[in-house]
Amino acid sequence: MSLRLVIWEAQWAAYRDRFAAKLQTDWRIDVLDPAPEALCQGVRGADALLALALPPAARACARGLRVFLNPGAGVAHGAASELPKGCALVNCYEHETPIAEYVMMAILMHLTGIQEKAAAFREGRWLGSGRTGGQPHGEAQGQTVGLIGFGHIGQAVAARAKAFGMRVLAIRGRDEDPAAPPASAAADFLGGPADLSRLLRESDFLVIACPLTAQTRGMLGAAELALLKPSACLINIARAEVAEEAALYEALRSGRIAGAALDVWYQYPPDNRSRGHGSALPFHLLPNVLATPHFSAWTHGMLDRRIARMAETLDRVARAEPLERVVLVGDWEPEA
Secondary structure: OEEEEEEHHHHOOOHHHHHHHHHHHHHHEEEOOOOHHHHHHHOOOEEEEOOOOOOOOHHHHHOOOOOEEEOOOOOOOOHHHHHHEEEEEEEEOHHHHHHHHEEEEEEEEHHHHHHHHHHHHHHHOOOOOOOOOOOOHHHHOEEEEEEEEHHHHHHHHHOOOOOOOEEEEEEEOOOOOOOOOOOOOOOEEEOOOHHHHHHHHHHEEEOOOOOOOOOOOEEEEEHOOOOOOOOOOEEOOOOHEEEHHHHHHHHHHHHOOOOOOOEOOOOOOOOOOOOOOOOOOHHOOOOOOOEEEEEOOHHHHHHHHHHHHHHHHHHHHHHHOOOOEEEEEEEEEEOO
């Protein structure tokens, strides 16, 4: 008898056939309409759910779930009481490679000013050329990358930055894996969140790569941003809210810090037909900001890896094997 997976996430519904091709065990895959009422009806009797969150109203309908597949990194549920009893919330990650590449791209673009130079050359101007006495640009070697967070993404960034001859400093958050970093870690570790001030003062590039928690939300306000070098560039590929929105905008608008690359935002469109710029403040109009639409991880390779990882989890469920990357196990039961 086949098990049943329900996909309640429009972004992933398009990959139903790729899931089916990766599975080695017998699963029926149902794609639901994105309406909340469709979830409550469709999840009844399902063994697995792929979604970004399980609304409280659907919890009672989902009592048969064995596994909740989160198709990303950060999770919407942080308490066992938010999921039915026995339902394992499983993360998949698999995004660190393209995000680390995005970080390195942002670093090199900032150092070289390549966008401005290329645009000028289209007009016939040799801006920044040594042949015409132009101003020299920077290089990555010898620059310091400061990492707030040293999980999958932080480690991938550190390895690439080290290969470019950069110095890497890192602090780990209280909510990250407490295990010691691997001996091969390409970073110098400071003591922890208490050493944030030193990290800020010494960083040429500050990379936010930590989870959004009660401790990290708003951890970079006006006082913290003021510790950065005027020449510093902030790169956020984690969650926008780690940096206070108004404080970051003012630091960039005023030139208090030299620039930023922002791929995560304070506001998101409710559906794929909506438009917007991610904030009530016009970050996208600032000339020193590389503003991108939360796209750094969305690559063919990442999709292949995530689908393979989630299919492996479903196969483990079918074979009654221990699950990997379990964030928590639900304990919610309806009141008698």
